[in-house]
Amino acid sequence: MQLFGKKKKYYFSCSSVGMSCGFEVKGASSEAELMDILKIHAAKAHGMTTIPDSTVDAIKKNIEKK
Numbered sequence: 065m066q067l068f069g070k071k072k073k074y075y076f077s078c079s080s081v082g083m084s085c086g087f088e089v090k091g092a093s094s095e096a097e098l099m100d101i102l103k104i105h106a107a108k109a110h111g112m113t114t115i116p117d118s119t120v121d122a123i124k125k126n127i128e129k130k
């Protein structure tokens with residue numbers, strides 16, 4: 065019996081939204097988890113305490129699911 069198919073993982077690299085940064089999120093289990101990881105990274109590495117909506121949109125477009 066098959067349940068919901070193979071669960072996809074979520075991948076993102078900072079450089080895909082034009083950051084000169086080698087940070088990558090590999091294998092988050094959901095988009096929400098990936099965004100949480102990125103928020104922490106953005107605060108620490110980029111001094112962004114909040115991520116602007118336009119950047120959030122760009123991030124979401126560049127999330128890879130595989």
Ligand SMILES: [Zn+2]
Nearest residue numbers: 078085087109
């Ligand atoms: Zn970064």
